[in-house]
Amino acid sequence: MALNWNNEYYVALEGKDLQANAMAVDITGTYVLLAGRKYFAIRNLDEEVQLVQKFPRQSKYDVGAAEWNPTMHHKELCVISSNQRLEVLTWRKEELAQTHSLKAHTRVITDLNWHQMDPNILASCSVDTFIYIWDLRDSRRPSLSLSAIAEASQVRWNRLSSNLLATSHDGDIKIWDQRKGTAPVQYVAAHLSKIHGLDWSRTSETQFATCSQDNTVKFFDTTNPRKAEYILTTNAPVWRARYTPFGNGLMTVVVPQLRRGENSLLLWNTANRATPMHTFMGHKDVVLEFQWRHKRPGDSCFQLITWSKDQTLLVWKIEPFLQKLCGYEPEDPHEVTSYHNPKENVEKIVRKAVPKVEPLQQEFSLLNVHIPNLEVKSMNFPNRVCSVRACVNRFTVNLEVTFPIAYPHGVPPNFEVKDGSQVDENVANQLLQTLNHLAQQRVSKNRTCLESCLRQMVTTLEQLITDSEADRMYENTIINPENSFGGFNDAYIPFPRTSGAKFCCVDSLICFGRVSHARRLSTKMEIATPRALSALENILAKRSSHQLSISAYYYQKPRSRTQHYSAKPSKVLVHIYDCSGLFLVHKQLAKDYILGGDVATICKHNAAAGAVVGRLDLVQAWALAELVANPQKVDEGDIWAHHPFNSHLMESLISHYSSLNDIQMAAMLCCVFGKQQELLLAMNEKNAKTPKSQAHFKLVPSTFTSSKITKHILHKSSSSPYHTIPPADVIAEGWVFPSLETIKSSSSVDCLWSENTRTIKAPSSNIYEYYKLAYAETLYRWGLLYNRAEVLKHLSWPQEIHKGVEFLCDCKNCIKPSRASSCNSCRKLTLNCIVCHISVRGSANCCIVCGHGGHTIHLLQWFERNDVCPSGCGCKCLIETGNMFGD
Incomplete structure (x- = not known):
């Protein structure tokens, strides 16, 4: 059976049951090892049939990394890491057996790497900050221990120098020489963010590449390590960056944890870093590992092996034209790659013309x-x-x-x-x-x-x-003097109701306008833009040779040079613009902000979220808010809780961000520092028992007495610009919020501020309720329903008195009516399901005629087959209920 190539790749394995997260290809390019918590699997790539040998693995720890021995002398050896242990396996006679178990690390092993020339030596690094070098000839303990201050995430032996290896520690690189003790010989400050990948050059023993969380790949030379030789910038954090076995190529893949839909691999030419040379797209989930398969004898194409979280193994064919894009001339197909001497491969240069593409x-x-x-x-x-x-x-x-x-x-x-x-x-x-x-x-x-x-x-x-x-x-066209300021000047002024622009969905601007031929026709007919629709009809009657209605004018479409009108509607483009950069509200902040927990912790977390999106003003504001929440940071005493600057600080912050129309920050501050008036009064009553430092954040009570007070405060004066109370959706679309200073200085507002209690009285805190409502509406339009619910929990609006028909349930225990699912008197569940006879928790329905009910799902299943009440009372619940409501 021939391989089923899909353009440039074929599926070598689909192993949904393997759940492997580590993959390795042996030196011959024949066998692929897939390792997970439950299984080891071996796939022979030379066999066209997808035959996989699985070996059960009894371990509660997953596999962190896997690698075959890179030399032909011990090509049957492979090593995996599992928690704190290294397991060396031998693949011989179709059997996979463990030969060594190496344990010295005290924390999880993060990476491992075989020596490129000595088949008995390998290196490992761990969260415990140690790098161990192991010799399989004496596996009882590491032959060399290297210690660093920070944990090591990557370790790689130099491909051409047998004594050098490099390790990554957060954003730094350390170069070690195993002949020169336990101190690094060089230190490279590579990135400001964590380094995810490290790889030595295949052609130079002094050059290496690093990739990081900061969306860059940097290239260094150990002869001048203070500055990167050049930088490759990508659109996402890079998980791995590895040199190709041909030319100046480099392969990159994004960080799997991001889950941004970036499931492709990018091939770059390090001599031309403006854009990738090729994108490998085929996986349906993020790529976990990729390795190169050595060229087979008589083949001019390299092959790339990739393993993805979608549990598929793909084999990609690297055509000669892709090799040329990386500055490499394809070799003679009869030439075989040397496995014994890497330097010999570097010196091979054989030219070959590329045929058709x-x-x-x-x-x-x-x-x-x-x-x-x-x-x-x-x-x-x-x-x-x-x-x-x-x-x-x-x-x-x-x-x-x-x-x-x-x-x-x-x-x-x-x-x-x-x-x-x-x-x-x-x-x-x-x-x-x-x-x-x-x-x-x-x-x-x-x-x-x-x-x-x-x-x-x-x-x-x-x-x-x-x-x-x-x-x-x-x-x-000859312009008449009397119309020189008429139709020609007004030709590009929009006609009534034919254009508009509106902000929608928080951060989108919708625009539409007249089609171009309508503007040209207005110019030809010398029609000035009317100031009303009634004026347009008079203009058309005077200018047009035949009767043309207003509707026909708007739906006209020229078909030829002599025929100008048609009833067929014209196509009008509607433009949707992303205006998120114009507003201070930020969707990412909405996702990252929290409201639950200790107030100081909330402020610290939200400050970090502001720093991530580059809003330094929010970092300062949340830092000040944290000081209010933690007065001990300013002074070990409790003076800060009663300092006059305390309450003014929060009010000023809220007023500042409301004046900027940053409803997000204003609402968050109101939620974090807003408590009900009753809680504040209770704290004052228990002032002797409660430490004063615990009452400091209840300085912005968010409550009110009635909606009439709201209208009286906001709209008492007819001269006030706030004549009506807008709904929350109108607020979210651009309502200009009055600041606290405006409210306090307004002559039409009485007794808004109390210097004695240093709190904002009920009327002004109504404004804070509108901030929360507007922000909740914004969250709803973003689809952040959970975050919206968290904000709505901090509202202090009084519950409206129910008007209309109300259904109550009599408790089955104490026979008292209850509006809730549990009885207010006996605290037991009030309703038993008439089908399953179990107390109802959750969705329920009851017949308003006979009063029997229960779980919604059970009643639905019952009435799909029956039309009489399951209690045996004889009531036809569906029909009787429908008749009661007139249906």
Whole structure:
């Protein structure tokens, strides 16, 4: 059975039951080891059938890392890490057996690596800050112990120097020489964030690469380690960055824990770091591990083995043209890679021409040649050229598309308008600009672009040529003096109800306007923009030669140079803009903010969240709030709790952010430092028993007496700009909030501030309730329902008195009515399910005629087969209830 290649890869294994998180390929490229908590699995890649040998593993710890011995002398050896232990396994005669168990680390092992030349030596590093070098000839204890201050996350032996190894510690790299004691020989301050990956160069013993949480890959030389030689910037934190076994290539993959949908691998040329040379897309989940398979004899392609969290093993074919993109000339297919001497592989340079590239030939064969108004003249695959002709109205464009050798892998085709085209230079330039932009967008994702560009060419020509005719008509039209300030000046002023802009969904701006032909028709007819719809009808009656209604005017569409009106509606573009950068509210902050727990802890956590998104002002504000919550940080005494600056500080912060319309910060401060008035009074009564330092954060009570007071406070004066109380959704869409200083200084508001209790009285705290409601509405529109519920818990609005029909349940124990699921008198559950006879917790329904009820799901199942009450009372609950409500 032949391998089922899907473009550039084939699925070598689908092992949903393995749940493996570590993968390793042996030196010969024949066997792949997959290791998890329950199983070891061996897959022979030389066999086309997916035959997998599984070996049960009895351990409560998962596998952290796995690696085969990199030398041909001990190619049957592999090692895995499991918690604090290393297990050396031997693969011989289709059996996998453990030969060594190495234990010296006291914490979890983070990485391991075999020596590149000595088959008996390997290194391991751990959270316990130690790096151990093991010799299998004496496995009782490590042969060398290296100690660092911080934990080591990666360890790698130099590929060309037998005594050097490198380790990563947070954002730093240490270079060790096993001949020179236990101190590092070099120290490199590589990144400000944690380093996830480390790899030595295959061609130079002094160069290595690091990848980090800071979205960069940096390249260093040990001869000058103070500064990175060059930096490669990506769009996400990089989990692994490893040199390719050919040319100047580098392969990267994002951090698996991020779960951002980035399931692809990127191939870079370190000599050209502007954009990836190729993107490998095939996995449905994040990539956990990738390794290279050595070239097989007689094969010109390298192979890449990847293992993903979707539990699939893919084998990727690295075509010669991809190798050339990385500055490598493919070798002679009869030449075999040396496994014994890595330096010998570096010195091999054999040139070979690259034949045709399959993607372009396939694209030519699948091209739709029946695109309206377009004729494909020729497709010359050997010369990589395609010629087309587009005819729109009486204009013609001859376009020639030339495809570079690297197309479509990050390199766009070249577009050229040829002789014989009947179009002006301006239209030609705009057409080329549009095509180049579209092509660049598609090839940046390694997608073909020919058919998309040809369709866009016709669409663009229709638009550009129509606009060009309108401009020419505008220039040739004689403007009457009496209309010089009429239709021509007003031609681009929107007509009534034909354009608009509105902020929606918190951070989106929706815009729409008239179609372009309507503006051109207004210019031709010298129609000034009316100031009302009634004025438009009079203008049309005077200017138009035939009767044209207002509705027909708005739905007109020109079909030819003489026919200007049609009942067919025109297409109007609606533009949606992301305006999140214009507002101070931040969705990521909404996700990261917390409200539960100790107040000081909340402030510290929220300050860290503000630092992550770059809002240093929020960091300062939450730090001040933490001081209010923890007066001991200022003074060991409890003076801070009664300091006059205490209450003013929080009020000023809330007022400041409300004046900036930062409803998010204002509402969060109100939630964290707002308590009910009753709690404050209770604290005052128990002042002698309660430490004063515990009452300091109850300085912004959020309660009120009645809604009438709210309206009286906000709208007492007719001159006040706040005439009506807006609903929460209106608040979320741009309500300007009055600051606390505005309320306190307003002459129309009485007794808002008490200097004796140093608290904001009930009326002003109504404003704080609106802050919370507006922020809760914003969270709802973002889909953050849990966060919204947390904010609503801090509201202090009084519960409205229920008006209308109310159903009560008589407690089955004390026969007293109860509005809740549990009785207020006996504290027992009030309702028993008539089907299962168990007390109801959760969703319930009752018949309003006979009064019997129970679990909703049980009643639903009962009445699917029956129409009489399950209690035996004879009531037809569904029919009787429907009749009562008139249905």
